[in-house]
Amino acid sequence: MSIVVQKFGGTSVATTEKIKAAARKAIRAQKDGSQVVMVVSAMGKNTDTLVGLAGEISEQPPAREMDMLLSTGEQVSVALMAMAINEMGSHGVSLTGGQIGIKTDSTHTKARIRSISTARMQRLLDGENIVIAAGFQGIDDDFNITTLGRGGSDTTAVALAAVLNAQACEIYTDVDGIYTTDPRIVPVARRVSQISYDEMLELASLGAGVMHSRSIEFAKKFAVHIHVRSSISDAPGTMIVAAPEVADRPVSGVTLTKNEARITVNGVPDVPGTSHDIFSRIAAKHVTVDMIVQNIAQDGKASISFTVPTGELAVTLDAVESAKEVLGDFHTSSTGDVSKVSVVGSGMQHQPGVADRMFQSLADAGINMQMITTSEIKISALVDRERSLDALRAVHNEFELDKEPANLNDHGPTTAQRQPPRDAVDVVEELQGADMEELIIDGIHSDDSQGRVTLMGLQDRPGSAATVFNEIGKAGIVVDMIVQSHLENSEGSLSFTVPKEQVEKAMKTLRKFQHTETIKGTESEPQVAKLSVSGIGLRSHTGVAIRMFKALAHANINVMMINTSEVRVNVIVDVKQAQQAKAALNSAFADVMR
Numbered sequence: 001m002s003i004v005v006q007k008f009g010g011t012s013v014a015t016t017e018k019i020k021a022a023a024r025k026a027i028r029a030q031k032d033g034s035q036v037v038m039v040v041s042a043m044g045k046n047t048d049t050l051v052g053l054a055g056e057i058s059e060q061p062p063a064r065e066m067d068m069l070l071s072t073g074e075q076v077s078v079a080l081m082a083m084a085i086n087e088m089g090s091h092g093v094s095l096t097g098g099q100i101g102i103k104t105d106s107t108h109t110k111a112r113i114r115s116i117s118t119a120r121m122q123r124l125l126d127g128e129n130i131v132i133a134a135g136f137q138g139i140d141d142d143f144n145i146t147t148l149g150r151g152g153s154d155t156t157a158v159a160l161a162a163v164l165n166a167q168a169c170e171i172y173t174d175v176d177g178i179y180t181t182d183p184r185i186v187p188v189a190r191r192v193s194q195i196s197y198d199e200m201l202e203l204a205s206l207g208a209g210v211m212h213s214r215s216i217e218f219a220k221k222f223a224v225h226i227h228v229r230s231s232i233s234d235a236p237g238t239m240i241v242a243a244p245e246v247a248d249r250p251v252s253g254v255t256l257t258k259n260e261a262r263i264t265v266n267g268v269p270d271v272p273g274t275s276h277d278i279f280s281r282i283a284a285k286h287v288t289v290d291m292i293v294q295n296i297a298q299d300g301k302a303s304i305s306f307t308v309p310t311g312e313l314a315v316t317l318d319a320v321e322s323a324k325e326v327l328g329d330f331h332t333s334s335t336g337d338v339s340k341v342s343v344v345g346s347g348m349q350h351q352p353g354v355a356d357r358m359f360q361s362l363a364d365a366g367i368n369m370q371m372i373t374t375s376e377i378k379i380s381a382l383v384d385r386e387r388s389l390d391a392l393r394a395v396h397n398e399f400e401l402d403k404e405p406a407n408l409n410d411h412g413p414t415t416a417q418r419q420p421p422r423d424a425v426d427v428v429e430e431l432q433g434a435d436m437e438e439l440i441i442d443g444i445h446s447d448d449s450q451g452r453v454t455l456m457g458l459q460d461r462p463g464s465a466a467t468v469f470n471e472i473g474k475a476g477i478v479v480d481m482i483v484q485s486h487l488e489n490s491e492g493s494l495s496f497t498v499p500k501e502q503v504e505k506a507m508k509t510l511r512k513f514q515h516t517e518t519i520k521g522t523e524s525e526p527q528v529a530k531l532s533v534s535g536i537g538l539r540s541h542t543g544v545a546i547r548m549f550k551a552l553a554h555a556n557i558n559v560m561m562i563n564t565s566e567v568r569v570n571v572i573v574d575v576k577q578a579q580q581a582k583a584a585l586n587s588a589f590a591d592v593m594r
Helices: 016-031 046-057 063-087 119-126 152-163 197-205 213-222 274-284 310-322 354-364 385-398 424-431 464-474 500-513 544-554 575-588
Strands: 003-008 035-040 092-095 102-104 113-116 130-134 137-139 145-147 168-173 194-196 226-230 238-241 253-269 292-294 301-309 331-344 371-374 378-384 440-459 482-484 491-499 521-536 561-564 568-574
Touching: 003 016, 003 152, 016 035, 016 063, 016 130, 035 063, 035 119, 035 152, 046 063, 063 092, 063 130, 063 137, 063 145, 092 119, 113 152, 119 130, 130 152, 152 168, 152 213, 194 197, 197 213, 197 238, 197 253, 197 331, 213 226, 213 521, 253 274, 253 310, 253 385, 274 301, 274 310, 274 544, 292 371, 292 482, 301 310, 310 331, 331 354, 331 385, 354 378, 354 385, 354 464, 371 561, 378 385, 440 464, 440 500, 440 575, 464 500, 482 561, 491 500, 500 521, 521 544, 521 575, 544 568, 544 575, 568 575
Parallel strands: 003 035, 003 168, 035 130, 092 130, 102 137, 168 226, 194 238
Antiparallel strands: 102 113, 137 145, 226 238, 253 301, 253 331, 292 301, 292 561, 331 378, 371 378, 371 482, 440 491, 440 521, 482 491, 521 568, 561 568
């Protein structure tokens, strides 16, 4: 008999009437022939209430006791859900994370799942019970209650679906699926019928809000099919699976990360180890770095720009300043009033022109870009926060995301989209003897097929980058990495990579702009090496970039360019050092290579 995991978030169980409605959905699924496991969050704002109570007692309550306190919210929900199911004539059994057998590490308030026992759940399911599991929690080896942190109930649901080899993991929320952007900001935003794991990872980490990135990493690792559905209607929802909705559509969504802070470090030595010296100090302060951009050095000095959450700007600046002990004096600038707008889509890997369309739409709206970074399926630009909503709307309109693709039959997830789950033996073998949430590196690649082009003296005004990339696009030149760090003194540099056989063509195209109001000059390198580390867990395991920088520094390899995403970290190095660099990275990540 197939198993279905249904997860209900806090807004979906906020009242007893909503709990009864959720119970009816579970009973209906059971009557349709499935064994049902429910994962339930705390009711409504219950967790916030508990946090407030703790704050009235202590300004810094112990993390262990916070876990003990916060776990009670889910226990209330599961007990009430079991009562509702029993009252309706079916059989429901509520279980805490510990009673299920969810074992975690001992990192209180943000624990990682190590293993899950299925024996008790399966016995109850075989006895025709609906199992109601408390989301967000587990126990460590000493039987201390632990909680999984933000998005923990989503993670619980996907993890249970993985170990039970469930046919589907249904996430019930107060929205009816994943949208091309936030419909509260752009009312014409369209619900997508299907989205890929990688696209959802990028969107989740960029603030899409419906699903947390950690649960998507889990789903991708164990091939769990997620169905995001409305808890108040029978709308078809959105499937999160391996494939995108439409393979040939370049952009599937646009998103905004509103509260970003930007830090630029100018004048650091252009030598191996510089990036590691800076970012290891930031990591020691437990700050999560988002965008990282390093452009080509000039006169032996490099410039590195990156973003962090606005609330962590001060502690990050202290960490950066401490690097002067090793690197010598350098200049630091920062602002806490920026936001990041991003386009995401698997289709952009195969279609040129996405970047110049995005840049032109922002230029037409009079919006300046302070930083640019790209990955295979994402392009991000940093803009002034006061213009961020305008930027989101402009880009969403440019890619006509309100319109359904011409070749889409959107009647909900089809049979083809509901691919059969992985073989149970394969899943169990992979889970045994390993932490379920361990970092997985599935690829370390070296690409020496590209060259590098750099624009010097790029003017800090709307439209500068758009002007350049419009001409590059007209010339039929394929662009891969784009890196623009924050501009100082009204001008800066922008670098991008192209196929090495197109470097001369790109330089010829750009000569018309030299010594104009757009750029002052250009330079190039006929061949470079792009080193990429890709995998599952790069977002939740924040030390991947640092490990990469450390390995290259120890191998005495200088990093020329950097850009990052949720599924990949890319660096550009001297092509003569490509093999040595790849060997260093293979050694550094040997313990987590798939």
